[in-house]
Amino acid sequence: MYKVLIIDDEEPLREAISILGDWEGLQVDEVLEATDGVSGLEMLKAHKPDLVIVDMKMPEMNGVEFLRIVESEYPELLTIVISGYNDFEFTRQAIHSKVVDYLLKPINRQDLNQALRKAIGLLEAKRQVRSESITRNIAYNMSLPKLKEKIYLSIIERSLKKQSNKAFLALIGAEDENLRYGAFVLRILNMESIRDSRFNSDTELLYFAVANVINEMSDDRLQCFSFANPKQEREVIAVYTSRGGYPQELLFQSEQLLKKWCRP
Template sequence: MMAMIRALIIEDEQPSREAIKLLGNWEKYGIAEIDEAENGREGLRLVAARRPDLLLVDMKMPEMDGVEFLRRVSAEHPECVCIVISGYDDFEYARTAILSGAIDYLLKPINRHDLNEALAKAAALIGRRKREAGERIDQGIALNLSLPKLKETVFLRLVEDAGGVTPTHLSVIGADKPAEYQVAVFCLLNMTQVRREKFKGDTELFRFAVANLLNELELDGVNCFSFANPKSAREFILVLTLDPARPHGLRPDIEGLLKEGLDRLEKWLHLVASGGVGRPVQSHTQIRDSYLAARDLAWSANLAETAHRPIWAASAAEQGSPPPLIGRMPLIRHGLEEGNAAYAAAVVSDYVAEIRKAGRLSLAAADRLLDDFATLLHELALDLGVPNGWQPDMRSAGHDPDMPYDLTSLKQFESAMQDLLADFADYVRRTVKSAARFHVSDIKAYIDQHYNESIRIHTFTEKYYLSREYLMKQFKQAYGMGIYEYVQKVRMEKAAELLRDPELKIQDVSDLVGFKDKNYFSKAFKNHFGLSPTEYRSKEQNATFLP
């Protein structure tokens, strides 16, 4: 039987999305579900939420283009098969598609034959991968691998609705008999700190301890089995199997059991977590439905209310949208270009203060905002001329790049934002400095050649990515005067030289040394030499004719 395939079309133009849906022979290739996204950011969120097998990606989109989207997907969801779509026959786009592992590259306007040929190729690859996944489970049974590992593999396939699970697999893990299932999700809010401090950075030992603690939860008629979600580092999944033989109408206190799990995590491992549980389902084929509901609840935890305490989400709180982050980027850029990192940091603090005033930031939104901020900073780095952009390296701030940020409160969220900004500013400063090494004599040489132009300090702070104060201090130490004083000195000396030419009018001299106002030039000249330009010219001419 052909495995069911989920597809996601990421294209900003609705007519193009409709054309793709009309031209594709979706049923023929086993593609049963088709979702849509208008841009790369929305696409990333749907990839995480819906777990599609196949992505059809346009390269030119607002907010996040196809290039950045493919980079993120290949790193975070390498299992996805991609077909790239573009209205431009551009080698760079084709090269990006190849490097990201895209299975095909289609040019607009898309024709039916090319699209279906690509869909056939993608469906064949996805089907082969799903069959191989089932075969790996069979091999595990044949090799007598540990039952918990097999159980984890099978339940994970069911949670992801990824196919490849057979009746034999269910029989081996004891899931072949009638039973009711419920899935809970725990999101660990400070796992990076606990893993580092209590487990010396050993991820496997940390995950084993968490799973073991949750597996020991006890309630009559309920069997608990938990495991880390490999697709989401913060998540632990707990599958509850409810004994159908319990007295009719008697429902176990699942919520009480799971709240006990939250308390145990805090008491024994000092882990702060949020949790939620999905509705009961009557078959293993519906486990994903219960998981999705539980996940939405756990990730809805409000960081404005957690205050480092465990939180149980009995119902999804009203989400609301945090203020747009992209609107703050010009202010952050301005601060960094002016060498004023404190100003850029204040912009971030003001942004978090606005969220705090609203009183709501879900864990899901916080994680998403941090990812968006990193992406926006990467794009800013490219804009500032950093050849390969920027990727966060938070090890200097004590953060493991393979682990999620600790987010037990809004305060920790703000700290993560500020750490990203500080790492970005430091990296760009070092990178730009290495490309354009700073020498204070370069500023002097520039002034000597461009004295007749409008000279601003930010010309140099932008070029060398150094603060205004630092540049002015370095220049004064080297030449005994400030940058503006030196500009004035050069202009006055050049003006004095030009005044010796009787053919040049005072206005001409003023223009040639960069003054737009003749009266202002005359005052500046007299302030420097103690004589007006006319008096200076007369004195120089008289000195020339003396015997």
């Protein structure tokens, strides 16, 4: 559903637009009104409408001034302008502000609803694009750990083809020459008893909990990414990264981190 704001100092015109608009058919559930550009801007801030219908000739702040502010502060807002004057300045500003449509008084039902349908069509398209973008981002974020897991496994197994997987290497920061990598393999000796007593016999949940604990114990010096070894039961692989430093220093830090992980 959508929200529309009508800005016009003439009450009869606001009332005519309210009556003539096919609001239900256009999925508009709220039609707001303002008497001038100043109060219109206040309504914009308070109610965040999806579409504004604004008269170009008003006291306090005319449509030209209003559109200039909207263009600067609300660049995504859709607008339909109305004018009873064949004024070049009004037309020029309307074109510059990329308004959806420009209607001349007196307003008739057909022209108004045609302009409204055009605006609502644009809003629907924007929502569709935004929804698809959100879906893609969710899918990407959900699959990112699995992608990183596959990359690390292929490196450990020496099966990585650098050229064909070059784009994926950026996911683990491999393009950063200052990063240093290392890996631990942890074996859960009492897996069955821990799984049954604490994780309701759910092996996958146990692996997730162990990997989560390992990742949370990392600090600013060593960042960890861990996952269950898909080829060896009981094992969790922990890959750690550090920025710069000497090999001996990195080895010492990793040993301290390993002791922290294995502490009862």
